[in-house]
Each structure stands twice: as structure tokens, then as C-alpha cells.
Amino acid sequence: MDLKRIIRAARGDETADLLLTHARIVNVFSGEIVSGDIAVAGGCIVGFGEYDAKKRIDMGDRFVAPGFIDSHVHIESAMLSITQFARAVLRLGTTTVVADPHEIANVLGVEGIDYMLRSSENQPMNIYFNLPSCVPSTNMETSGATLTAENLLPFLDRRRILGLAEMMNYPGVIHEDPAVLRKIENTLKHRKPVDGHAPGLTGRDLYAYISAGISSDHESITVREAMEKLNAGMHIMIREGTGAKNLNDLIPVINSRTAPRMMWCTDDRHPHDLLEEGHIDSMVRRAIQAGVDPVTAIQMATINPADHFGLGHLGAIGPGRQADMVVFSDITDIHVEQVYHKGLLVVEDGKILPEIDIPEPIPVRPSMNLEIERIDFSVPEEGRHIRVIEIVPHQVITRQSIKEALISEKMAVSDIHRDILKIMVVDRHSGSGNTGKGFVSGFGLKRGALASSVAHDSHNIIVVGTNDGDMKTAVQALITMGGGLAAVCDNRVWVDLSLPIAGLMSFKPIQTINDQLNRLLDAAREFGSTLHDPFMTLSFLALPVIPELKITDKGLVDVTRFKVVSLFVDSSE
Numbered sequence: 001m002d003l004k005r006i007i008r009a010a011r012g013d014e015t016a017d018l019l020l021t022h023a024r025i026v027n028v029f030s031g032e033i034v035s036g037d038i039a040v041a042g043g044c045i046v047g048f049g050e051y052d053a054k055k056r057i058d059m060g061d062r063f064v065a066p067g068f069i070d071s072h073v074h075i076e077s078a079m080l081s082i083t084q085f086a087r088a089v090l091r092l093g094t095t096t097v098v099a100d101p102h103e104i105a106n107v108l109g110v111e112g113i114d115y116m117l118r119s120s121e122n123q124p125m126n127i128y129f130n131l132p133s134c135v136p137s138t139n140m141e142t143s144g145a146t147l148t149a150e151n152l153l154p155f156l157d158r159r160r161i162l163g164l165a166e167m168m169n170y171p172g173v174i175h176e177d178p179a180v181l182r183k184i185e186n187t188l189k190h191r192k193p194v195d196g197h198a199p200g201l202t203g204r205d206l207y208a209y210i211s212a213g214i215s216s217d218h219e220s221i222t223v224r225e226a227m228e229k230l231n232a233g234m235h236i237m238i239r240e241g242t243g244a245k246n247l248n249d250l251i252p253v254i255n256s257r258t259a260p261r262m263m264w265c266t267d268d269r270h271p272h273d274l275l276e277e278g279h280i281d282s283m284v285r286r287a288i289q290a291g292v293d294p295v296t297a298i299q300m301a302t303i304n305p306a307d308h309f310g311l312g313h314l315g316a317i318g319p320g321r322q323a324d325m326v327v328f329s330d331i332t333d334i335h336v337e338q339v340y341h342k343g344l345l346v347v348e349d350g351k352i353l354p355e356i357d358i359p360e361p362i363p364v365r366p367s368m369n370l371e372i373e374r375i376d377f378s379v380p381e382e383g384r385h386i387r388v389i390e391i392v393p394h395q396v397i398t399r400q401s402i403k404e405a406l407i408s409e410k411m412a413v414s415d416i417h418r419d420i421l422k423i424m425v426v427d428r429h430s431g432s433g434n435t436g437k438g439f440v441s442g443f444g445l446k447r448g449a450l451a452s453s454v455a456h457d458s459h460n461i462i463v464v465g466t467n468d469g470d471m472k473t474a475v476q477a478l479i480t481m482g483g484g485l486a487a488v489c490d491n492r493v494w495v496d497l498s499l500p501i502a503g504l505m506s507f508k509p510i511q512t513i514n515d516q517l518n519r520l521l522d523a524a525r526e527f528g529s530t531l532h533d534p535f536m537t538l539s540f541l542a543l544p545v546i547p548e549l550k551i552t553d554k555g556l557v558d559v560t561r562f563k564v565v566s567l568f569v570d571s572s573e
Contacts, residue, residue, distance in 0.1 A: 002042050009041035010319055012051060016041045018323075018343055019053035026065035026331075028303040028316050031295050033331070038064060040323045043342035047319055063331050066302040066316050067095025067324030067339065068280040070266055071237050071309075072130075072166070072195065072218050075116070076103035076504040077268035079454070079497075079513055082119045082127065083359055088271070088510040090125050091347045092279040093336035095324040096314055097125070098305065100165035100195075102132035106458045107367050107429070107502040109135070109145025113155065119362045120160075124346045126314065126324070130165035130195060131155055133183055136458055137168050138544045140564050141552035143458040144367065144429040149182035156190045162309045163187055166197035167214055168457075168545040171562055174208045181212070188213050193309065199397065199546055202228060210234060216308065218265050221246050221395065226253045235308050236262045238300075240283050242270040243536040244396045247283060251290045259296045263305040270536055271514040272521075281326075285334050294331045361507045367428070368453070368483055368503060370461070372476045374433035375426055377468040379412040381405070383568035386412060387556055388420055389541060389549045391442025394532065396540045400549035400558070401441070402569055412439070412567075414466045416446050416528075422468075425542050426461040426475060427553040428453065428483075428503070434553040438567055440464060440541065446528035448489035449474045452535055453503035455542035460553050462542050466527075478503075485535055487523035495519045 008014040018040040025034050039051040075085050104112035120127040131152045136143030155161045164187040172180035187194050198209055199219040210232055218237035220226035226236050240247040264283045280301050287297040306315025313322050323343035328334050339347035346353055390399035406415035414421045420439050427434040449465025451474035461478055465471040470488045477486040477493045483503020486496040497516045499506050506513055524534045531537050544550045544557040558565045
């Protein structure tokens with residue numbers, strides 16, 4: 001940045017690079033919409049009104065707002081490389097993301113964080129990161145890596161590392177786990193924020209959690225929960241992902257008093273939702289349609305996350321701010337028409353401009369370390385009653401129930417008539433052969449099996465199915481591909497999707513990935529599933545930090561008690 005040139009251009013002593021004329025400027029400082037011209041020089045906004053400029057563009061009385069910011073996102077969940085992710089969300093008006101590379105870090109450790117930093121350089125948008133706080137998220141699963149406070153400390157001096165990402169280990173915080181507290185203390189010493197992850201936490205436990213220096217949360221699912229956290233001083237990120245959708249339920253929380261401490265995030269969003277619904281633009285649009293003041297909705301997408309993360313050069317249209325801007329014609333129904341990044345037009349009518357230089361893919365080492373011969377798919381009978389994971393539609397939380405097992409030849413098997421299906425998680429990192437076995441209700445499969453190497457948070461292989469043969473074929477397909485997703489029936493792979501980047505992401509464009517995902521979803525529905533996205537649901541059933549009952553390669557996890565529990569139970573439990 002040439003600071004002297006920017007100052008001279010602001011004074012009018014040097015010619016600006018660009019002047020956007022006849023704009024309706026969304027002023028997120030004052031909450032007003034004002035008509036005027038916007039002058040840009042050296043990638044920054046330098047002033048308003050008439051300026052000499054090398055290039056003038058008539059906005060035709062269209063609205064110009066700051067570029068949108070996603071305050072918490074796992075890029076890996078889009079199954080896209082960073083280059084392809086940037087192309088997908090930039091066209092929707094997202095010019096900044098605060099990403100948590102938690103997923104790839106659980107597979108590749110420090111190497112995974114380095115990969116995300118390197119591959120996000122020189123993209124036509126701002127890609128920042130918070131350090132993954134919980135790798136692994138618990139000791140009740142086998143992860144590909146363990147990241148200590150000492151492993152993370154060198155990253156805190158990096159410019160694009162903004163803080164510590166979602167502290168999922170809230171018991172560790174509350175009960176003063178030294179290893180957990182060192183991560184928090186190191187971050188706070190660097191004057192960087194610590195983001196939270198505290199589903200259902202309340203009362204004194206919540207106060208203890210916040211007292212540790214944790215300043216935000218994106219896990220609220222009810223007005224009551226969000227208000228308790230907000231009243232205690234937290235910044236609230238309203239999430240609308242593919243698997244967890246909280247926007248509609250939390251809209252009542254937004255008003256003129258609460259909005260300054262609220263922002264939008266997607267957390268985990270699959271390609272079909274990015275293509276069909278959008279990104280942060282879709283959340284702004286839906287909030288406005290639900291009655292939220294348009295400028296307030298835009299503030300939650302711009303200045304609020306910028307302030308929270310200390311990004312003082314972003315989030316607003318004002319002198320000295322980076323010239324990241326979105327252009328649209330109707331503020332009551334926002335559809336982005338143009339996107340500017342550092343004063344350059346990078347998107348026109350939903351298309352990335354061809355002159356943008358996109359970095360070449362960066363290779364990453366293979367991550368599938370297991371052999372099919374070491375996996376036992378059977379569940380020997382140890383009683384008549386079993387714990388069953390109960391899916392809650394559109395949420396990452398689950399319920400726990402006790403059901404009578406279907407026994408065949410002294411083995412517990414899937415019961416398609418009661419929608420109680422076998423589910424397994426297999427260690428793919430160490431070659432141990434560890435296999436957790438359980439049963440789940442809510443998939444609705446009548447035949448076949450579904451498998452994925454995307455299984456939060458350790459990303460072992462997770463498979464659900466109606467019979468052992470199809471489940472084995474599905475797991476073998478993932479091993480052969482080097483990670484990915486598969487739908488199998490009659491011992492034949494119907495559809496698969498290769499994810500060669502750590503078993504999580506692909507170098508292919510979003511439309512290609514989406515087409516393949518749609519084929520996978522079609523297959524799942526043909527097999528009987530009624531879920532909106534059974535693969536996204538499947539991926540979260542391995543997450544042992546979200547209540548109530550989950551499954552890892554070490555077995556069933558009762559998250560409310562934070563312990564591994566038996567599959568078979570006494571009927572009196």
C-alpha cells in the first residue's frame with residue numbers, strides 16, 4: 001500500500017483510480033443510505049463526491065454496500081479447494097471469510113494449516129483463518145493429528161491468523177484443563193479473539209466459559225439460548241449451514257439494541273446450497289424478507305464481523321477502507337450484480353472475470369491408511385436392547401433412545417421396517433482397524449449403504465447401511481478413491497465422488513462437484529432416504545461434542561456425560 005498516494009488522492013492532489021458515480025451508498029457507520037460518488041485509489045476508498053479519476057463508472061442509482069464477510073466457515077465442508085471455493089462465493093458478494101481449518105487439521109495437522117494458508121494466497125478475496133482449537137476434539141476418537149498449544153503458538157504471529165477458532169472443549173475450559181487454557185492464554189496474549197462453541201451451555205457453566213476470555217458463539221438454536229449468551233457479553237453468530245439451520249429461529253433476537261453484537265456465518269455449507277441458495281447474501285436476503293431492517297442485515301454481514309475480528313480496514317465504505325464492494329439494484333431483495341475487490345471489478349453478473357489469476361493446485365499427501373481386510377462389519381448379540389442415535393432433522397444435535405435390537409443368527413442387524421440401521425466409524429488415519437459400531441434412526445434407507453470420509457471432526461470413514469455387504473463395498477470404494485463419498489446397492493457402486501485433498505476436498509469446479517453430489521443424493525433417495533442431505537447428516541453423526549449420542553471409531557459417545565458407552569444396554573436403562 002502506497003500510503004502517501006492514498007492521502008494525496010483523498011486530498012484531490014492526485015488522480016484517483018476509479019470513481020463510482022450516482023451510487024446509493026449503504027453507510028454501515030450511520031445506518032443510512034446516502035446518494036453520492038465513491039472515489040478509489042491504491043485499492044482503498046479515499047473519499048466521496050466529485051474527484052478526478054482515471055476511470056468513471058455510472059452506478060445508475062444502484063446500491064453499493066461493503067463486501068460481505070462470513071464470520072465462521074469450514075471451507076472444507078464445501079468439498080472445494082480454496083481456489084474453487086473463492087470462485088464460488090466471490091460471485092455471491094462474499095469478499096472476506098474467516099475460516100477454521102479444523103477439518104483438514106484433524107487429518108494432516110500442522111501440514112493441513114500450512115496447506116490452507118499457502119493455497120489461499122493471491123486469491124481475489126480476503127481469506128483469514130482462526131486456529132483450530134480442538135485437534136482432536138476429544139480423546140474419544142482417533143484423529144490424524146494432535147495439535148498442542150506449542151504447535152499453534154508460531155501461527156499466532158501470522159498476519160492472516162486472526163485468533164483461536166471455536167473452543168468446542170467447553171468441559172476442558174470449565175474444569176481448567178491446563179492444555180486447553182494454554183491455547184486460550186496464548187491467543188489472548190497476542191490480543192486476538194477466542195471464538196466459542198457452546199451448544200446448550202447455560203448458567204454458571206456459561207459464565208465460567210465466557211470468563212476464560214471466549215467472546216463469541218455460533219451454536220445457539222433458540223431465542224432463549226442466544227439471549228442468555230448475548231446478555232452475558234458474547235457476540236452471537238447466526239448460522240445457516242446445510243446441516244444446521246438456525247436463521248429462522250433466531251430472527252426474533254435481532255433488533256436495534258442487539259444487532260451490533262450479531263453477525264452471520266455459514267459454518268458448513270454444501271455446494272448445492274451455495275449454488276441454489278447462495279452464501280452470506282442469502283442470509284441477508286432472507287433476514288430482510290423476515291422483517292429485519294435492510295441496513296441492519298447488511299451491518300451484520302460487514303462492519304460487525306470486521307470489528308469483532310479487528311479488521312479495521314474492511315467492513316465499510318469509508319476513507320481508508322479497502323475497496324471491497326458489492327452492487328445490487330434492490331435492497332429489499334438483494335441479488336449481487338457486481339463485486340469489487342481492492343477497487344478492481346472481479347465479478348460481473350455472477351461471473352468471475354477471466355483476467356483474474358487463479359493459482360495452480362497445490363498437492364497434498366494421501367490420507368487413507370486402512371485395509372478393508374481388518375474391518376469386521378458384524379455386531380454380535382450382547383443383549384436384547386440397544387442404544388440408538390435419533391436424528392433431529394435440520395440440526396446437528398441428536399437424541400438417544402433405547403430400542404429392542406433385531407437379531408439374526410446371533411447378530412444385531414439393520415431393521416429397515418423400524419428405520420434402525422447399522423452405522424460404523426472406521427479409523428482411517430493410523431491403520432489400527434478401530435471400528436465403532438452402532439445403530440441410527442432417521443435415514444429411512446430401505447436398501448443399500450452410504451459412506452463418507454467426511455466425518456466431523458476427525459474425518460474417519462463413516463458408513464450407514466441396510467446390510468454388511470453393501471457397507472463393505474462402500475468403504476472399499478472410499479479407500480480406492482483416496483477419500484470421498486459413495487452410494488452402494490447390491491454390492492455395486494452406484495455413484496461416487498472423489499475427494500483427493502485429505503479425503504475432504506476436490507480441485508474440480510463447484511458445478512462439477514454439485515452435479516456429482518446431486519447424483520449421490522438422488523441415489524440416497526432412491527434407496528429410501530427422506531433427509532434433505534443425508535451425507536451432511538452422516539458427517540455430523542461422528543461429532544462427539546454435540547449432544548446427545550454420537551459415534552466414533554472408539555464406539556458410541558454419550559456427549560451429555562462425555563464418555564464412551566456400550567451399544568447394548570439393560571432394558572431398565
